[in-house]
Structure formats: structure tokens, C-alpha cells
Amino acid sequence: MQTLxxxxxIAIEVTNLTKTFGKGEQKVEAVKGISLTVxxxxxxGFLGPNGAGKTTSLRMIVGLLLPDEGKVTIFGMDPKDGKNxxxxxKLLGIIPQEISLYEELTVEENLWFMANAYRIQKESAANRIxxxxxxxxLDSKRKSLVKNLSGGLKRRVNVIMGLVxxxxxxxCDEPTPGLDPQSRVVVWEFIQNLPKEGKTVILTTHFMExxxxxxxxxxxxxxxxxxxxxxxxxxxxxxxxxxxLEFDLADDSEEHLQKMADLLKGFTTSKGLTVEDAxxxxxxMVMRALNVIPNLAQILNRIEEHGAVVDNMAIRNTTLEDxxxxxxxxxxxx
Amino acid sequence: xxxxxxxxxxxxxxxxxxxxxxxxxxxPAFMGFMFAFAFGSAGLDEAETYTIGIINNDExxxxxxAAYLRSDPILLNNxxxxxxxxxxxxxxxxxxxxNTTIYQTDEEKSEKRIFSVLEYDDQEIGQQxxxxxxxxxxxxxxxxxxxxxxxxxxxxxxxxxSIYIHNLSYLPYWSYNGxxxxxxxxxxxxxxxxxxxxxxxxxxxxxxxxFSIFNEQIKALNYAGGNLGFSLAPITLEEYSIFDIIFxxxxxxxVLMQAGMMAAFLVAxxxxxxxxxxxxxxxxxxxxxxxxxxxxxxxxxxxQLSILMVLAIVALGFNPAGNVIEAMIVLMLxxxxxxxxxxxxxxxFKSSDTAGQSAGFLMTPLAFMSxxxxxxxxxxxxxxxxxxxxxxxxxxxxxxxxxxxxxxNALRSILLYEFxxxxxxxxxxxxxxxxxxxxxxxxxxxxxxxxxxxxxx
Numbered sequence: 001m002q003t004l005x006x007x008x009x010i011a012i013e014v015t016n017l018t019k020t021f022g023k024g025e026q027k028v029e030a031v032k033g034i035s036l037t038v039x040x041x042x043x044x045g046f047l048g049p050n051g052a053g054k055t056t057s058l059r060m061i062v063g064l065l066l067p068d069e070g071k072v073t074i075f076g077m078d079p080k081d082g083k084n085x086x087x088x089x090k091l092l093g094i095i096p097q098e099i100s101l102y103e104e105l106t107v108e109e110n111l112w113f114m115a116n117a118y119r120i121q122k123e124s125a126a127n128r129i130x131x132x133x134x135x136x137x138l139d140s141k142r143k144s145l146v147k148n149l150s151g152g153l154k155r156r157v158n159v160i161m162g163l164v165x166x167x168x169x170x171x172c173d174e175p176t177p178g179l180d181p182q183s184r185v186v187v188w189e190f191i192q193n194l195p196k197e198g199k200t201v202i203l204t205t206h207f208m209e210x211x212x213x214x215x216x217x218x219x220x221x222x223x224x225x226x227x228x229x230x231x232x233x234x235x236x237x238x239x240x241x242x243x244x245l246e247f248d249l250a251d252d253s254e255e256h257l258q259k260m261a262d263l264l265k266g267f268t269t270s271k272g273l274t275v276e277d278a279x280x281x282x283x284x285m286v287m288r289a290l291n292v293i294p295n296l297a298q299i300l301n302r303i304e305e306h307g308a309v310v311d312n313m314a315i316r317n318t319t320l321e322d323x324x325x326x327x328x329x330x331x332x333x334x
Numbered sequence: 335x336x337x338x339x340x341x342x343x344x345x346x347x348x349x350x351x352x353x354x355x356x357x358x359x360x361x362p363a364f365m366g367f368m369f370a371f372a373f374g375s376a377g378l379d380e381a382e383t384y385t386i387g388i389i390n391n392d393e394x395x396x397x398x399x400a401a402y403l404r405s406d407p408i409l410l411n412n413x414x415x416x417x418x419x420x421x422x423x424x425x426x427x428x429x430x431x432x433n434t435t436i437y438q439t440d441e442e443k444s445e446k447r448i449f450s451v452l453e454y455d456d457q458e459i460g461q462q463x464x465x466x467x468x469x470x471x472x473x474x475x476x477x478x479x480x481x482x483x484x485x486x487x488x489x490x491x492x493x494x495x496s497i498y499i500h501n502l503s504y505l506p507y508w509s510y511n512g513x514x515x516x517x518x519x520x521x522x523x524x525x526x527x528x529x530x531x532x533x534x535x536x537x538x539x540x541x542x543x544x545f546s547i548f549n550e551q552i553k554a555l556n557y558a559g560g561n562l563g564f565s566l567a568p569i570t571l572e573e574y575s576i577f578d579i580i581f582x583x584x585x586x587x588x589v590l591m592q593a594g595m596m597a598a599f600l601v602a603x604x605x606x607x608x609x610x611x612x613x614x615x616x617x618x619x620x621x622x623x624x625x626x627x628x629x630x631x632x633x634x635x636x637x638q639l640s641i642l643m644v645l646a647i648v649a650l651g652f653n654p655a656g657n658v659i660e661a662m663i664v665l666m667l668x669x670x671x672x673x674x675x676x677x678x679x680x681x682x683f684k685s686s687d688t689a690g691q692s693a694g695f696l697m698t699p700l701a702f703m704s705x706x707x708x709x710x711x712x713x714x715x716x717x718x719x720x721x722x723x724x725x726x727x728x729x730x731x732x733x734x735x736x737x738x739x740x741x742x743n744a745l746r747s748i749l750l751y752e753f754x755x756x757x758x759x760x761x762x763x764x765x766x767x768x769x770x771x772x773x774x775x776x777x778x779x780x781x782x783x784x785x786x787x788x789x790x791x
Binding site: 062063064086089090092094096098100101102103104105109113114116117118119145161162165 | 336339343346347348350351607608609611612613614615616617618
């Protein structure tokens with residue numbers, strides 16, 4: 001097996017990856033020729049709504065799905081080449097979307113089964129298992145049957161199950177859905193620290209906050225295609241400068257909201273306000289502009305003069321959700 | 335060892351899942367009681383007359399001994415046979431009994447004979463008649479049958495009186511001066527037939543019982559003079575229920591049903607817990623996984639079959655004539671077939687419920703086709719080629735392609751007719767070889783479907 005230092009700087013290279021499910025009228029093009037490169041030591045995020053093709057792409061990368069077309073190389077090795085199989089299995093660790101654990105085994109027994117499955121020496125397996133259990137805050141639960149754990153604790157076990165063999169490439173498929181805030185923070189910190197151990201991480205998520213917080217680079221994917229790929233900061237900057245101001249209007253008809261949005265587009269003031277964009281999102285009117293706070297009164301005046309009654313208002317920074325909306329015209333959860 | 339780790343993991347999961355454990359323990363008990371309830375009170379058909387062929391090779395009582403007994407009326411009158419027996423031998427006596435035995439119940443004596451007897455001079459012709467089902471069974475008396483009978487009688491006398499008959503000399507008015515009575519002479523009456531044929535099965539049970547009574551009576555000293563006075567009166571066929579005959583089939587049915595449980599566990603790993611993805615991405619090789627699952631299936635089946643066997647013997651009145659351990663070996667070999675079916679089902683179905691239900695749906699007709707409960711219709715493929723336990727060549731029929739058919743035959747021969755596992759070598763081979771071939775292909779199929787193909791989200 002290659003040592004870490006011998007591995008290429010490119011962890012994963014994907015070229016024209018394509019996958020179709022079903023036939024005839026049932027045919028669904030889940031992934032449409034995506035290409036990307038993941039660098040060694042980075043956290044690479046796949047952000048997109050449910051059904052965008054994130055998990056399908058990930059499963060093709062690890063070999064759980066066979067691509068119709070395209071090529072994957074992992075640290076320069078072709079997974080289709082049988083002689084790379086053993087090496088790649090040792091290099092790869094997967095944290096699946098669904099909780100896939102042996103419910104009738106204890107936390108420790110689950111981890112030991114995986115350690116044996118990777119033929120890890122007993123002593124190093126014991127160290128690794130203890131280390132992972134501690135990092136995930138599961139010390140008091142190590143002898144508990146998995147079926148008796150809460151959803152959040154199961155999710156934590158699910159995360160470390162794929163890491164018992166100390167892989168250098170970790171693929172996290174939606175690691176935090178349904179998690180309580182405390183568990184989410186634990187898992188996030190755990191994932192964030194993986195690159196410090198020399199690991200490369202691919203993360204799929206439909207939580208923009210998760211992608212934003214954890215990823216060094218993010219590919220936004222929708223309908224099986226990568227729409228954009230860059231660092232979160234650059235992606236957010238790409239849709240324009242400034243803050244976002246969201247309005248809940250008493251008349252939330254689309255016609256009225258659009259009328260107000262049109263009214264604000266290009267609106268400028270002497271205090272340096274320039275409304276870069278205004279649009280409707282999920283029953284709200286949203287505008288983006290520089291210098292929003294000093295100009296709040298004038299903005300409110302402008303729309304109230306034209307018959308709008310503001311029920312609620314909020315100012316926030318640009319998020320990857322806004323990037324997605326900007327790209328697709330709809331919110332991630334839609 | 336990884337294979338054992340996999341087997342142990344499956345076993346731990348099963349034993350910790352209370353509902354599975356209950357099913358595991360209760361299923362054989364339920365099955366045993368259900369079949370015993372359904373068939374236990376059903377007696378064998380008393381209206382049937384079974385046609386049996388006889389080959390009488392008995393050379394009778396030696397001339398010297400016969401002449402001496404004729405000359406000693408005191409002794410002869412105290413023996414359970416008469417001059418006719420001295421002339422013709424014990425086999426002829428027994429044939430007369432078979433010819434005249436009629437069905438009897440507690441209430442009344444019927445006129446229906448149990449057996450219609452045909453005597454043959456040539457064993458080959460007799461066997462041919464069995465193979466062509468002109469007769470239901472062929473009974474072959476050995477050359478030393480009379481001597482064996484006398485030996486049994488002499489031994490019984492010694493057991494009671496600490497002296498052999500030919501050593502009696504202490505009576506003031508009588509002492510034995512003839513040639514020695516045989517001692518420790520052994521022989522075996524052959525009952526030849528097709529163990530898979532229901533008429534043979536019933537005829538054999540009745541014959542065995544009659545032989546047993548005859549042997550007991552011949553040993554007794556209190557039948558002074560005359561014929562043995564043999565009667566089937568204390569026995570009615572109600573003592574033998576269909577349950578006894580189908581119990582080997584029930585065992586095979588229980589083995590077949592294992593396929594469903596195994597498939598359900600495998601499919602759950604693929605479709606419900608999705609842990610097969612972890613297995614597949616690890617260094618576990620498909621053959622290691624399959625071997626681990628197979629060990630698991632063997633352990634579970636062994637437990638269930640042991641429960642069923644013990645229950646049947648202890649509580650349900652099943653009295654195995656043959657070696658139970660050899661029967662268990664045949665059953666364990668049959669599990670290879672079940673395992674193969676389990677992998678096939680697990681490779682096809684994507685929900686454990688569907689796999690379990692489908693297995694139940696498929697295994698019941700399979701059990702019927704195998705003749706587990708009743709004789710399956712005869713559809714001959716090759717006439718008179720398949721060796722039976724008693725050395726006949728029976729037709730190779732359509733259902734013989736199923737290892738479970740041979741498992742039923744082998745178990746019947748061992749458990750009901752006291753054959754050894756070596757006697758049923760042909761059936762054993764037809765259990766294990768097709769099962770291994772099927773297991774090989776089912777492993778390839780399962781590997782292709784679950785270790786090589788897509789694992790959907």
C-alpha cells in the first residue's frame with residue numbers, strides 16, 4: 001500500500017460522470033456528466049437539494065453504483081482496476097446518509113466488527129476505537145446496544161463506523177440530518193478536524209450552513225449538474241456585494257411582491273445606497289444592497305409610499321442559499 | 335477469523351432480537367405440534383391389502399435336531415411349535431401367518447386380509463416385481479432363519495434358566511440327549527422395497543410389527559404345543575399414525591423453511607440496515623461473507639432441528655427405528671441446499687418481508703414436490719436406475735432433481751426402516767452434489783447482485 005506522502009496531491013478526479021436510472025418514461029438522469037477535482041487535505045462540499053444527484057455521485061465515486069459513463073480516479077488509481085481494490089478500500093472511508101449500524105450489537109461491537117472487517121491489528125484497533133469513541137463523546141455508551149441509543153447518538157456512531165480503519169479519504173453523505181443541535185456541533189467539529197489528521201473529506205449536504213461552515217470548496221449541484229464550484233466566500237461574492245434585507249408584507253400576493261421588488265431595483269440614495277437586486281423568495285420580498293442600515297428609513301418610506309404594509313423585516317448576510325436561489329430561481333429546500 | 339466474526343455477528347443479532355429468538359425456538363415446537371395435531375390421530379388406512387412377495391431361502395431345522403424332537407414328545411409339547419414347523423421350518427410358519435392375518439379392531443374382527451402373499455423362487459424376479467410395483471414389498475428369509483429362531487429361543491431359555499435346552503439333564507424322568515440347539519445364530523430378514531413408495535412404507539411398518547410380535551412369541555415357553563397361535567389382536571393400525579411416516583418429511587420441510595429466514599436476514603442487510611455497503615467497502619471478500627452466513631445458517635438449523643427431533647421423540651410419540659445422529663447428518667447436508675436457496679432469494683428480493691413471504695410461498699410446494707408429506711405424482715425420467723436403500727433400482731422421477739426429495743428418502747430409510755447412512759449413499763450423493771452445484775451458482779448470482787452491482791440509496 002502507498003504511504004500518505006506517496007499519494008498524489010489530487011485525491012479524486014472525476015470526469016464526465018453520468019448515471020441514469022429506470023427506462024422509458026421512468027428514465028431519470030440522476031447525474032449528467034459531472035467533472036471535478038478534489039485536492040488532498042481539503043473538505044469538498046457538494047451542496048444541492050434532495051434529488052440533485054449528490055449521493056449518486058458519491059456512491060459512484062466509492063463504487064457502490066456503477067457509472068453509465070465517465071471516469072473516476074482516486075489518488076491517481078483507477079477503482080475499476082482490480083489490483084487497486086485492496087489499497088483503495090483501505091484509503092476510503094464512508095459515512096453513509098442512512099444510519100447503517102448493527103442495531104443488536106453494542107457500540108463497541110459495531111466498531112470491532114468494522115476493525116476486523118479491515119483486518120486491523122488488535123492493539124491498534126483497540127486504540128483507534130477508544131480514540132473515536134472519546135472524540136464523539138460516546139464513552140458512557142460504548143457498552144450500549146445501538147438500538148437503545150437516541151437518534152443523535154446513533155448518528156455519531158454512524159460517523160465513526162466508517163473511520164475505524166483510519167482512511168485518508170472520507171466521504172460524508174449528509175452526516176447530520178435530524179440531529180439535535182448539540183450532536184450537530186459535535187459532528188461538525190469532528191469533520192472539521194479531519195483535515196488536520198491529513199484526511200481529505202467529501203461532504204454532501206443540503207444544509208447551506210453546513211456546507212458554508214465546513215467546506216473549503218463547494219460544488220452546487222442541481223438536476224445532476226454542477227452549477228458552480230468555488231470557495232464559499234467566492235460563491236457568495238459572485239452574486240454581488242452587500243447585505244440582504246427581507247420583507248414580510250401584509251399583501252403577500254406574488255403580484256404585489258413583484259411590484260415592490262421592481263420598485264426597489266436600482267434604487268439609490270444620497271447616503272450611498274444602491275439596490276443591486278430585488279426578488280421574491282418563498283413569499284417574501286428580498287433585496288440586496290450596500291449600506292442598508294443607514295438607509296433603512298428611506299427604503300421603508302419608498303415601499304410604504306406605494307401602498308406596502310411591512311409586517312416584519314430582517315437583515316442578514318449573503319448565504320449559499322442565496323447563491324443557489326440566484327442560480328436556480330428556487331430555494332434549496334424546494 | 336473473519337468468517338467466524340461474520341457468523342458470530344449474525345448469531346448475536348438473532349439471539350438478542352427477542353422476537354427472532356422466540357421464532358427460532360417456537361417455530362419447531364409449533365411445527366411439530368401442528369403436524370402432530372393434524373396427522374397424529376389419523377391412522378393408516380385399514381381397508382388396504384398389501385401385496386408382498388416372499389423369497390423363502392430357509393433351510394429349516396437341521397435333520398438331526400428335527401428327528402430328535404420328533405422322538406421326544408415331552409420336549410416338543412413344551413416348545414412353541416409343532417411337527418409342521420419341524421417339517422417346513424419357521425419361515426413357512428411365518429408365511430402362513432402373513433397369509434392369514436386379518437385386520438382387527440377392538441370392537442370386531444374384520445374379514446379383510448392385511449397381506450396378499452406371492453411366493454417367488456428367484457430373488458431377481460421378485461425385485462423386478464417390486465421395481466414394477468406389482469408387489470409392495472419383497473420379504474427375503476435367509477437360509478438359516480429357522481436356526482436363528484431356535485437360537486433366539488435357546489438364548490431366551492438360557493436367560494431365564496441359566497442353562498441351554500440341550501444341556502438339560504437334571505430331571506429324574508427326562509433328560510436331553512439330542513444334538514445341540516443352535517446358540518448365538520444371527521440372520522436378517524430383508525424387506526426390500528422403494529422407501530419413497532407410500533404402500534411400501536405402510537407395509538414395512540406392519541411387517542416390522544408382526545415380526546416383532548412373532549419373535550417375542552417364539553421365545554416364550556408358555557405356548558405349549560400346536561401352532562404359535564399368533565394373532566394381531568392386541569395391535570391395531572391406529573398405533574401407527576401418518577405423523578410417524580411424514581415426520582422425516584417434516585424435518586426436511588423445517589430445513590427448507592430456513593431459506594426464508596436466511597434470505598430475510600440477508601435482504602435486511604442490503605435493503606433495510608444498508609450495512610451491506612459497509613461490508614462491501616471493507617476488506618471482507620464475498621466468499622468470506624457467504625461462508626460466515628452459511629455457518630450461521632448451519633448453527634440455527636441445527637438448533638431448530640434438534641428441538642424438533644427431541645420434541646417429536648419425547649412429546650409427540652415419534653419412535654425412531656434408526657440412528658438419529660445419522661439422520662441429523664443428512665439434515666445438515668440438506669442445509670447446503672437451503673443455503674443456496676437463501677442466497678438466490680436474497681439476490682432477487684429487495685425487502686426482507688417480501689423475501690420471507692416468498693420463501694414461505696415457494697418452500698411449501700417444494701416440500702410437496704419432494705414428497706415430504708405425501709407421495710408426489712410419478713413422472714418417470716429414467717426407468718429403474720436409482721438405487722434404493724434396500725438395493726433395488728427404482729425409476730428416476732422428475733422430483734429426483736430436487737435434493738430435498740433425496741433428503742426425505744434418506745431420512746425415511748434411516749429413521750423409519752433402520753438403514754444406515756451408507757445404505758442410502760445414492761440419496762446422500764443426490765442431496766449433496768446438486769446442492770453444492772446450486773450453492774456455487776447462487777453464490778455467483780448473489781455476489782454479482784450484491785457485491786458487484788449497484789447498491790441504491
